[in-house]
Amino acid sequence: MAASVGENSVESKTTLAELAPLQAVLFDIDGTICDSDPLHHYAFREMLQEIGFNGGVPITEEFFVDHIAGKHNDDIAKSLFPDDIQRGLKFVDDKEAMFRRLASEQLKPVNGLYKVKKWIEDRGIKRAAVTNAPKANAELMISSLGLSDFFEALIVGSECEHAKPHPDPYLKALEIINVSKDHTFVFEDSVSGIKAGVAAGMPVVGIATRNPEHLLMEAKPVFLIKDYEDPKLWAALEELDKK
Template identity: 25%
Template sequence: MSHTVPIQAVAFDLDGLMFNTEHVFFLSGDALLQRRGKKMTSEILHGMMGRRALEGFQHLSSHLNEPEDPHELWVESQEIFYSLLDQHLKPMQGLFELLDYLDELDIPKGVATSSPRQHLETLLTQFDLMHRFQITLTAEDVTHGKPHPEIYLTTAQKLGVGPERMLVLEDSETGTKSGVSAGAHVVSIPHEHSDYGDFSSAHYIASSLTDDKLLELLSASRT
């Protein structure tokens, strides 16, 4: 994975990249659908992943026998999601090691998520991570959700780097397309709920947040 321009900042997606929330979301979505005689499928989850809440739940609603209000579906799913969170929430493998390494290299970092700010603050506060990011951008901070490049263009601007000098870490096809469209250097790290996506536009597909080639890319930026 050669990259001639040094990486000067890193943008993290949140759900499924920093935390296993896509697993919890699958469980809560399945519970929501079971109340309506349906089951969560990879097709439904794929259409929701990486998007802002109402866009995601419009997609879920289209799979119901009788479409429902996306906002009401979202509210109901939030209740289920947060009831499951304490039992199931975990940081993704290598998260703290990567954050420590970026601190060591003195590379600034931000979070760019399609989720609402309250959700981001809940997760980052639980693991005492808010202070470790220079900026955080959420669904409320953009006009256009992923796969539109706005959130990553704004992240680069706020971190004071050109998009081509920013590494974007993503787990979903939607987020990968957003980062690539912004002109960033995108490394995708799919997991069991996203690995059927199209990651062909990513510069590299990594196995974890401490993938050797990912760490090499960062260390090369500081030599």
């Protein structure tokens, strides 16, 4: 059985308090500010079944986590269609169009998101969104959640030399909003995203919205939270405030 959220975090020596004075918070989008994975899973499952992928057997939650969640579309295309990359790229484009239709009607914020948004705004802390999602998806999700004026920058993996799990998107975010990695932390919900933030030299707070906790812990977040209402997060932010 997976450890309860945050139980394994003692192995990490960094606490958020060490970042004081805090300059910025960087957010992933899918699964981090909104619970979008069920919509992605649904779109992939329906469309893959339609073309007879896996003999027409619907993909499972495990398959989705292992091969799709948090990954860049180019890599998903190669993984699902190794013998026909062009077909794979066309497929993921069509799937994203289906996702946008679903998201425009069904997208919900992660619990407590607006509480942490207010905490950040009240302190004048800079913020950016950093994602492997296509730009059209990212902009739709941000605007659907009423966050267009909240984020000072949007960094998209495909516009960097390498997408997550490489550090490039997070390093670009630091550069664009002009802050130091020593005074910034990241919110992420996927293994590839946590790895990207850690590789960029920042502490990452992992959000266990969908992905298995033991897998997230292997990517070395400072701790895991269930959502933005988690007392563990607020204890850490309070400690940071005191500094």
